[in-house]
Amino acid sequence: MIGFLMLLSIPSVSFASEQPPLNGAGEWDIIYQGTINANGGRTPIAYSGGGDVRVCINGVNAYNYVSLRLYSDNGSGDSVDDPVLPEMNYWNSNSTQTTRFCFSKIDADFYKDGSNHLAEFYVKSTASFNDNVVITIED
Numbered sequence: 001m002i003g004f005l006m007l008l009s010i011p012s013v014s015f016a017s018e019q020p021p022l023n024g025a026g027e028w029d030i031i032y033q034g035t036i037n038a039n040g041g042r043t044p045i046a047y048s049g050g051g052d053v054r055v056c057i058n059g060v061n062a063y064n065y066v067s068l069r070l071y072s073d074n075g076s077g078d079s080v081d082d083p084v085l086p087e088m089n090y091w092n093s094n095s096t097q098t099t100r101f102c103f104s105k106i107d108a109d110f111y112k113d114g115s116n117h118l119a120e121f122y123v124k125s126t127a128s129f130n131d132n133v134v135i136t137i138e139d
Contacts, residue, residue, distance in 0.1 A: 028138040038127035048119040050109040056102040056136040060092040065128040072111040073120035
């Protein structure tokens with residue numbers, strides 16, 4: 001009986017996994033968000049561990065046509081970077097500023113390279129006229 005009582009008095013302990021959880025597994029994580037000029041702007045490089053990546057745009061003013069191009073950075077200057085297809089085009093045919101719009105996702109695994117084993121992306125933009133827009137790159 002004493003042995004049984006001793007077992008009941010031992011507190012139970014649970015051990016957490018030593019592996020950190022994946023950031024937002026199954027959800028979109030923002031790897032870059034910022035404002036650029038829609039007519040000639042460029043984002044800084046955003047780093048992806050692979051999987052799906054998508055680009056979103058917000059704040060396009062009325063009647064502006066914006067074309068975005070996602071590039072894979074090769075570390076040797078913009079002239080040798082790889083464009084990621086397809087080009088993303090957005091036409092705001094409304095008389096008001098747009099809300100957030102996300103383009104189709106792409107598979108970033110193909111673009112992982114270098115010693116860090118990450119894909120490095122940035123976005124260049126052209127537009128019908130100057131406009132400050134918010135670009136978000138999600139992983």
